[in-house]
Amino acid sequence: MHWLAKNVALTVGVAILRFMLRAVERRIAARGTRPASDPAERWLAVTVNAAPETVAADPQVRRLQDVPGLKVRLTPAPGGRSTEIAARFTGDALAGRTGPLSRIAGRDPRQPVRRALRNTKSMLETGEVLRTEPTRPRTPGGRFMAALARRSGGEGRL
């Protein structure tokens, strides 16, 4: 029970933080030339230090391109050294599944996409996805931290 409460608190914390960041982003967007958009519809993107042909030929990228309702875009990054992979759900693929509650439940369809983008980048650049050593949480604080670390893996500025 205790653990569950912590876990919920933590996810809500992350969600609130993200919400705040989004609010700021929207304000910035509103000031710029670009119209404010629904944050759920934003492109999630990573830049890979590899040529567009290499990225396009990667089996993980292909798999991402096959996800129903997911639009994937490959663009050479400015400067010609790397490639941007961006992904965005279209249509009603996200309908009602992007709120904080879906996030707590790990049911927001963007969560696996974020992780896949990150992992694809790491595989293409280094040939592996770095793993962490298991921890053995033994205090409520430790369990909280372990859960936060687990949850933070697929997140980040994406």
Next chain:
Amino acid sequence: MKALCWQGVNELGVERVPDPAVLNDQDAIVRVRASATCGSDLHLIGGYIPAMQAGDVLGHEFIGEVVETGPGVRRLGVGDRVVVCSVVACGRCRYCEDGLWSLCDNGNPNSGMGAALWGYETGGLYGYSHATGGFRGSHAEYVRVPFADYGAFPVPDGIDDDAAVFASDAVPTGWMGAELGGVTGGDTVAVWGAGAVGQMAAWSAGQLGAERVIVIDRLRDRLDMAQRHLGVETIDYTATDVGAELRERTGGRGPDVCIEAVGMEAHGTGPQHVYDKVKQLLRLETDRPQAAREAVMACRKGGSVFLLGVFVGLVDKFPLGAVMNKGLTVRGAQQHGQRYIPMLLERMAEGALQTRHLATHTMPLRRGAEAYELFKEKRDGCVRAVLHP
């Protein structure tokens, strides 16, 4: 195996933890020969850096012997005596290729935490909280070393463990401060903090052509050590007004480059220090930036300030106006060690760089908690305690 663990704020103890294993193909397992205390650990021990978990193994400045390599390790071999950079970085992302190793895109599996704190996540660090990857530290019998071909460097024979160990963290950190701080021929450089990091920054400044180097601290034994081993000038900040003293010594100009090697737990003398202590206690600011403020104020017009000291979050009463109006360049970074370590090991082998004196205390790992007590309180002239498993 045995390891020195963080058990809670200001609580350390040696515990039995599972032996590390190869988890990724490019990992190596290193048997630790020596592992040093670093000022950065104090920020973790004191609870100023969040994201620690009871049972986390501390330590990130270390030397050891490779005992196992994953199938993806090419350059390193079993039996190599290596110094390992405290930063975990892949060597192949854009940041690593540009020499900014501590900003590696692929070295930190817990990406979300750094992004929440700083806007973007940074690379990984050994034994330095879950925000920088949750990697187990080196105050242990064995350590897992990810991206081993990029982070572990064979040590030339003839440099003993207790000297070479500092090529892992303190020396490259100091070098980075002087180099990226832009030290060039004829400069006057001021360094805040006479710990191992500050001393190595002072040495590096001299190597890069500084004509005068002035080290600032309040600990007499450390200032004396810097004077004796590095031939630098010193200022005891409790005995004088640092800004006025620097102006006087620099013909009224101020130092060209100011290197801050103190960090978020700076001590101070005036009311500003009391103010910072209270705010930090109430968590209204995360860091006490006394030395950073002083460096910004003391720096000459158009000069450069480099922050080597670790800061995690928000500070108060930072003289931003001085940065803007004096046209300063302010930079900082966790060290990009992989870029400097081979060159620094060479200088050690040639005898141009001496570090052995920094290891004021050598102790067995089982006395780790006591070592940190000495180091934290700066008792008995402790500059670095080196632990031997």
